[in-house]
């Protein structure tokens with residue numbers, strides 16, 4: 001808020017009004033080109049695949065709603081926004097849009113009327129798309145059945161919903177990709193992987209930290225999501241073919257020998273990565289293997305929880321968890337993930353571990369695991385939750401930090 005006010009103030013003082021004005025009114029103007037040129041089958045198939053890579057339906061489908069008709073609520077630190085209707089309905093969707101207008105949205109983050117779109121729409125990543133990919137996506141969306149539906153209006157706190165605030169935000173955080181980026185041939189697997197991860201796949205939307213104003217970062221060193229605070233871990237991948245193949249398996253099937261994906265990532269696997277061609281997953285892995293590894297926070301050696309807390313945690317584990325995950329956290333192959341050595345258990349923060357225990361859930365249903373087993377939700381007092389999580393993080397040779405009752409309370413009182 002302060003920074004935003006400061007940016008506006010600085011802009012005014014330094015006479016940057018012209019810059020703000022260019023952000024506000026200087027975009028490509030509404031085109032009058034006739035929309036919807038008939039596309040050939042190969043372009044339509046490619047567009048459908050690109051929509052999977054970009055998970056357009058994941059955000060643009062309300063729970064229980066018609067695919068791509070929009071209306072899904074997206075929680076941000078500044079309020080709730082609703083995704084738009086991407087079906088070709090002339091009044092409520094993209095029916096009147098030309099391919100040029102559509103490119104304006106993906107590349108410049110502008111609506112057909114020139115409106116600065118909110119960055120909850122990951123145009124900061126999509127700006128890297130090639131024009132050919134944008135056109136194929138457009139052709140695919142135009143080939144869908146039109147649905148007449150107007151999503152609810154955004155509910156953002158003042159001043160975040162204003163165009164002036166969006167213009168200031170862009171001065172701070174956004175430049176459209178240079179032509180040499182958005183037209184580069186990406187034949188080399190590492191370049192292709194970078195395009196998939198940083199462009200269409202918009203992995204940084206969750207896996208990178210954000211500034212207090214929601215300013216994006218493209219360093220994939222891990223970040224907390226707004227709302228319940230799921231932590232998306234760093235994406236740098238260990239070298240070697242084995243690490244790459246295990247990673248590919250996790251994103252293709254939702255499960256690997258070390259664990260399964262949960263919460264928001266289970267949705268990404270469900271709607272997007274399970275549909276990626278295996279060469280594309282391998283390219284993404286090859287790119288992530290070029291990133292510098294992220295050292296875990298230099299914590300002092302984790303203090304062991306008091307023995308009384310650990311034995312309370314063990315009792316809770318035996319009652320509520322051991323039937324499925326095994327007395328030694330060994331899991332059961334094909335049904336229940338092991339908890340011994342599980343990345344979710346050992347992360348520097350235990351917030352995901354708490355959210356999994358509290359909400360339960362299902363690993364994503366994928367072709368490889370069409371009917372995954374589920375885990376029931378469990379409601380525990382803060383003290384019991386802290387004891388259980390501490391036990392799991394400090395048993396079976398684990399040395400992760402203990403979890404205090406205060407931490408559990410703080411995590412639980414996030415909005």
Ligand code: HEC
Pocket residue numbers: 050051054055056057058059060074081082083084085086093102105106110111112116117118120121122137205
């Ligand atoms: C992380 C969620 C998210 C994903 C993923 C996403 N969108 Fe969106 N999109 C939004 C939101 C939210 C808006 C509304 C922005 C606004 O109103 O300012 C939006 C708006 C748009 C608009 C502008 C529509 C209009 O009426 O002004 C277009 C076009 C669009 N998205 C296309 C896409 C395409 C194509 C994909 C997949 C490649 C995609 N989106 C993926 C969240 C998302």
Ligand code: HEC
Pocket residue numbers: 258259260261262317320321322323324325335336337339342344345353356357360361362363372373374375376378392
């Ligand atoms: C009825 C069987 C069942 C019970 C009881 C159960 N779980 Fe699970 N658990 C599962 C299944 C199935 C998954 C994989 C699906 C998912 O990720 O949601 C899972 C996933 C997890 C995960 C995520 C790790 C990963 O790799 O997906 C953690 C952590 C976890 N359980 C901990 C616990 C704890 C702690 C308890 C006791 C409070 C518990 N579970 C009770 C079946 C169970």
Ligand code: HEC
Pocket residue numbers: 196197201202203204205206207225230231232233235247250260261262263264265266268273284343344352
């Ligand atoms: C909507 C937010 C979101 C997006 C977008 C997202 N992720 Fe995730 N991801 C998460 C969260 C939260 C977790 C932690 C939960 C879990 O381990 O399943 C996670 C976990 C993972 C893990 C497991 C890491 C580990 O150490 O166990 C991998 C691998 C991963 N994501 C890859 C990706 C890739 C690749 C992309 C882009 C194509 C991506 N994610 C996009 C939220 C997201």
